[in-house]
Amino acid sequence: MDEADEDIAADGARRRWKQDPEAVRADILGAARKLFAQKGYSGARIEEIAALTACSKRMIYYYFGDKEGLWRAVLAEAYRRTREAEEALDLHGLPPAEALRRLADFTFENHAARRDFIRLVMIENVHEGAHMPQADEMSGPNLSVIRLLEDIYRRGLAAGIFRPGLTPLELHWQISALSYFNVANQATFSRIFGDALFTPEGQARLKRQVGESLLRFVLTPEAAARELP
Template sequence: MAAKPKAELQRDAERTRAELLAVATEVFAESGYSGARVDEIAERTRTTKRMIYYYFGGKEQLYLAVLEDAYRGIREAEQKLTVDHTNPVEAIRRLAEVTFDHHIAHDAFIRLVSIENIHRGEFIRQLRDLPELSQPATSLLDDILRDGREAGVFRSDVTALDVHLVISSYCVFQVANRYTFGYLFDVDLTDISQRAHLRRMIGDVIVGWLTAPVG
């Protein structure tokens, strides 16, 4: 049998690594760092522990790769966002709604964030490039806020980080607290009939806050 060309071998390696990351994301999100087993990840991907160690070096390195990949996903979604800078009110609403959509579609990301906070950020602190990767999130907000202030529609006492904190808090809550909140108030936050209402709500909150008179 003829050996595979180098380019095809590279594609195979990339596919294998991507599959391992996807499955590992689910396992770590389901079981946490301590409860996740490399054996289970190997079994789900029909590969071997040896192959996982070959690609990632070990369980901790695999978890770090999963964390970085999860954060990279939300940052890439933000960078792909195109907004109308001539209409800052609609631009900020669109950013809030796209963030909501991404969090709902990637609930494993929220569980990973919750797990990492349980560990007091022990692992994320090892990802030295992550703060820089997160800069575009506030850079886009800075641009929209500047446009809104120049147009005279946004208040001047709110920072990009403030807005990012409010949007992220709301979106994370939809996933992280869906079971406890749902039980206490007899509501299903995952119900598709609720989705448009909840999505619109964060847009309304952000727009109402930014356009409210100061003081």
Template sequence: MAADTRAPTPKEGQKTSTRQQDPEGTKRNIIEVASQEFALNGLSGARIDEIAAKTRASKRMIYYYFGDKEGLYLSTLEHAYAQVRAGEAELDINGLSPIDGLRRLVEFTFEHHHAHEAFIRMVMIENIHHGEYLAKSSLVRDLNVTAISNIRSLYDRGVADGTFRQGLDPLEIHWQISALCFFNVSNRATFSKLFGRDFGDSEAQERLKNNTVEMVLRFVIKT
């Protein structure tokens, strides 16, 4: 039976007045809770009933805003990527030297991924789905075009002033940065268990961040 996506009437729950007063806040609240549920249980395991119970919204309101569970899942992915790109935009790396700009970008990526483990788990889940849902999102594609253009601008400035070596692909630089910072979250628990060292403690994280910055800079800087 198809979900009822009509807007709930005031008689359909005590949460209605809050929704009417702040619909955007309600949607943000739904996305925040849903992000945790999807990260923990995946697309198939997450339940709209459970999400509704933890938000200011009813189940019908979730369907009203997002259409269905897959629509909500895609919205959480878009929100997660938008957070990363918004943080990058605040760095103002164009006002820094190419080396300092790249260093700051790597540091930011490492720190953001460490602080947003749900984002990493959601990306892992989306990879299980072979990127099927991200492929439907023009928003995410546009966001990532901007991310690569920023790295290209930084790299081109470094090549022009003789700091960076020629012949590198900005998209592949982005890949390497993402890979190093992503692995720090996705495989930290297993690495810690396998080798008997807590890679999550503050000292280890600081070392790993510095190592990641150094590896990327050594890859890009002209020698």
């Protein structure tokens, strides 16, 4: 691209920024999510992110302050999308055992489909969580899944089918742990043991087993005998 073409592209970007700033912000986040997931926080460069959009480095800095601010925004947006998808399941009207199983199934499927989200979380854990957004920025929106599990667990206790002594946070950990490992460790696991578990058939079996394991952990023995095969 010669200098004249660059000027034309810059003028077009400025016009779009003035007409639809939220769309421009979303484009930057999308490009940054892709590059951060591919190259990590340390490896990704603002110049590369700008090149994937019609934006300049200056515009990225205008929206996000600096590279760390952009990374934090990408993380927050990735978590927000997951929480919104969970809310869209509308589990409040389902029987508690079915609702819990549906949430486990969704988490397994969503993690498998959104590998960029898992990679972003892996990368931030490598950095010991040093770049996470402020606690109130993350905890508030992410508490929606805990409230959802509180509702499911409370209804299960009231129905006499869930055993007492558990917490929604523990249930969230149980669901997340297996679903996360399925993606985060796929490369090394399949290199050592083969890829049988990562075929469509293998993934369907694992998803079913994750749901059944969770229910066997939560249900009373009497309820488990009725609810599970």
